[in-house]
Amino acid sequence: MAPSLGKRKRISRKDLEWPSPSPSLSSDSGDCEGEDVQAIFRRAFEGKFKPLPTEHKKPKIEDKEVVQDKETEDDDSDWSGLSDEEDEVEVVEFKDARLDPDEDSRAEMKAFMSSKPPTSTSAPSKSLTVKKKQDDSELSEVTNLKNDQALQKLLRESHLLSTSSSGTSTPSLSATGIARHKSTDLHLQSLGAKGSVFTQKKMPMAQRKHMVQKARTTEEKRRAAAKEAGIILERPTMGTSAGKRDANRKREQAVGLPSVGKFRGGTLSLSKKDVRSITGGGSKDKGKAKKGRR
């Protein structure tokens, strides 16, 4: 539509410039002459060699348009540029539906080829998942939650990653090897595991004592250094620190065992303190005994 509008405008302007139709006619005749010269050349060429391949329609149409719209040569050249779109390659994509690999076809086959009579209820599960996917806000919420959890985990276990990646050349966010085991252990502890799986359960008493002492001295050294440097550290956790027993922690005892004495090797051995606590009076320090055992 737009080019025709433009043309009309131009024509109207030309009409204003040349009110008489004669100049346009003369240009038309000039065009015809050009055409004739070309035809003469062509005939001469074809006489000598084989006929030239030509499209006969296009020039005819152009001629008609020229006659109808009374166009000039420059307008004509505009047209020849547009008409090139005819020989566009049409691409037909053939896809055989039978060859389409289907991810649920295997499940379908299992359901259908089992010895049980097939049920028509296998289809709905598929449609349910499709529905969920379509809901955009829900999807983003789910991904947000996932990302959030991943971030929390990363923060919690960043110290593991930093220590593990210090040795390797390329630090990565995903823990591997021993760091991964440690992070799993931390996760388990956060979920309520009793202790780390890496703590050695059985070891010589002296060694254990040394370990505890070492941990304490390292901690003390760190605190001292921080104090000197003027760094404020986290509060030392009271009671749970190594080597000290939690004061208000209840001693865990088996159900049904005697609450006094030590049961060892099938015999219950009572210390003097225990005897005193049972017999009650006649002791020097009654309160102490009461406090000791319950």
Added chain:
Amino acid sequence: MATEDSHQPLIQFTGHRHLTTRLLLATLTGRPVRISQIRSTSTNPGLTRHETNFIRLLDAVTNGAQIQFSMTGTTLVYRPGLITGSAEGLGAAGGVIRHEIPRECAKRGVSWWLVPLCVMAPFSKGNVNVTFFGEGCVTSSTPSGDISADTVRTAILPLYKSFGVERNIELRILKRSCSPQAGKGAGGEVQLVFNHQVRLPKTLHLMNPGRVKKIRGVAYCVEVPKTNNERMIHEARGVLNKFVPDTYIFSDASPAPLIPTNQKGQASGKVKGAVGFGLSLVAESSTGCIYSADVCSPPEGGVPADEIGRQCAHQLLEKISQAGCVESVAAQTVLMLMAMGSEDVGRVGLGRDVLASEEVIQLARDSKAFGGSGWGFRDNGGENERGEVVVSVVGRGVGNVGRKVA
């Protein structure tokens, strides 16, 4: 039980036709029957081998049945017992009845035994677990018009769900076999597990056939190249994909079953069973109605797999064109279960061609002879230009005698 039965008048029938349905109705209703003039004018009079074999099966799954033949085998008196299923001590070993089908019965497919047994199974006292085996056990469809065991599983057994019978039903095809040439053995093996027994099947109201939404199928080949399966599938899909894009046909290739033999030439002591290939198609509508088609290569061979695939697809289209909620091979099962249901009017829409078949009409007459009420017919517009007929069946309300006090 037997003395009680002997006072009941015998219901008289003549001819060898519809023998299984009559014996089945007799067993389900507990009425004794006398069938006379069984092929009395034939040069080979009396019951055929597969008919006597079916009576043997009835004897195996019931307790206290009495069967009397005349000398020529042209007259049969059957006093049914209680359907006990695979109860221990009554022919079952390890909870499984092993029922042998001899070579002479190879003309009929195993579905000829299976379908009546399935109708009996919900009314059994105990679980039903029967393994069919032997040289006459043909799991594929047969030229005599029996459907394949695959079709029984995919087109007949799902119908029981609408009667409230759906749990613990299995049909295992342990060894595939095709219909053999004359004088040869088949050697298939099929196990039916039917462990859902009910007091009374639910009343059925099925009048809207819906639209076919999916087509499934099994292409099977025994001892022949698997390309036969692919060709059948390709050809069948070529016909059906235009109508229902949701078409999947699965392929199952298996070796021929080995049959133990004591022939001279066989050093191994075994011969291979019948070979061949076939296709079983099942169309399911949006309301759960099922149409099936079944074509198998003939025993003498000579038909290309493409031809079998095309025939099967066309057969399925023909079944669908008959309209109705129940197709012809399943109509007897559905109507019989409805007749054995609670004392209530159940309705089912059937295509005119399905209803007008000889089997269905004879079933209506027979069930009346066994004391059932007559069926009601009402015209119901339907999609088909010839319309559908709604059949109303009043149940007997007797149901499972073995489960009465449970």
